[in-house]
Amino acid sequence: MAANNTKPKLSKSQAAEIVQKHYKLTPTNLRFLPSYDDQNIYIATVEGGEYLLKIMNTVHTRDPTLIELQSYAMNFLHQSGLPTQTTLKTTTGQLMIQEDIDCGYGLQKYLVRLLTYLPGIPIAEVPLSPELLYQVGRIAATMDNILQKMEHPQLNVLQRDGFIWSLSNICLLEKWLNVLDGDPLLEIVKSVLHQFKTAVAPKYSSFRECLIHGDFNDLNVLVQENEKNGYKISGIIDFGDLNFGCYVNELAVTIAYMMLEHPNPLEPENEEYLMCSSKKGIPLLRKLFEIGKEQVEKVWVKSAAEFRDSQPSS
Numbered sequence: 001m002a003a004n005n006t007k008p009k010l011s012k013s014q015a016a017e018i019v020q021k022h023y024k025l026t027p028t029n030l031r032f033l034p035s036y037d038d039q040n041i042y043i044a045t046v047e048g049g050e051y052l053l054k055i056m057n058t059v060h061t062r063d064p065t066l067i068e069l070q071s072y073a074m075n076f077l078h079q080s081g082l083p084t085q086t087t088l089k090t091t092t093g094q095l096m097i098q099e100d101i102d103c104g105y106g107l108q109k110y111l112v113r114l115l116t117y118l119p120g121i122p123i124a125e126v127p128l129s130p131e132l133l134y135q136v137g138r139i140a141a142t143m144d145n146i147l148q149k150m151e152h153p154q155l156n157v158l159q160r161d162g163f164i165w166s167l168s169n170i171c172l173l174e175k176w177l178n179v180l181d182g183d184p185l186l187e188i189v190k191s192v193l194h195q196f197k198t199a200v201a202p203k204y205s206s207f208r209e210c211l212i213h214g215d216f217n218d219l220n221v222l223v224q225e226n227e228k229n230g231y232k233i234s235g236i237i238d239f240g241d242l243n244f245g246c247y248v249n250e251l252a253v254t255i256a257y258m259m260l261e262h263p264n265p266l267e268p269e270n271e272e273y274l275m276c277s278s279k280k281g282i283p284l285l286r287k288l289f290e291i292g293k294e295q296v297e298k299v300w301v302k303s304a305a306e307f308r309d310s311q312p313s314s
Helices: 012-023 064-079 130-147 155-159 167-180 185-206 247-261 271-291 293-310
Strands: 027-033 039-045 050-055 097-102 107-116 209-212 221-225 231-236 243-246
Touching: 012 027, 012 039, 012 050, 012 097, 012 107, 064 107, 064 130, 064 155, 130 209, 130 221, 130 231, 130 247, 155 243, 167 185, 167 243, 167 247, 209 247, 243 247
Parallel strands: none
Antiparallel strands: 027 039, 039 050, 050 107, 097 107, 209 243, 221 231
């Protein structure tokens, strides 16, 4: 989304200056972390804490209410026991600040937050097991149920009409279909859009609407090793796509990304950022269409039932 002059590119010295000035913390170690739109900088301090300095791109900086709601949701989930980041207040009590920063193309305003740092590595980097996938589904459902209790005077901002990353707005992609001219994938994409219009859209009013993370993908779920030589979820990050959608949208996004990482996706066993998913997703999409909708659903339902029945009763 962000063009070259909208995505921040602070130096380590600029980042250190912000942390010292607004949070009275002294950085001892700084390193750049991946981000598609914004800039993420890991910071360890003399005082002993570990943090993530998040600098928003200039486009999102112009919508501070949306960023405030994302921070509010993270804090709300954390208070409810989920492993999310929290936002630190500045020395003047603010949860976010706007700074005029020169990243090499003149002074521009950037919205800045200092978040707690969550341990772990992305789930994309570990072998997926049925147990770990079960954890992913469970925590996604728990998160959405908790979000339904969240209250805020400007919650309506999260309706985000026309938001391109919401599955509810999938038909907005039609304006870019010409990019696939001459590619056999075009017919598959057209078929997906047709199925949405004919089988999903007419029933949309009966779906349960809720506030969802919206991007529960393999890079936004962190894990750590557990005592059983497996992995446990240690963090949920990146609430940039938080929006009012449907429970089924959260489920679909989560399943899609977990399938991209699993060696056998039909069983429960920045440009570079986007293409990372695209390179895996295109072959998977073709495979699903070759197998057919009914057979895919049959395998999913059978596998889910077998795993459910194998779990100890709580």
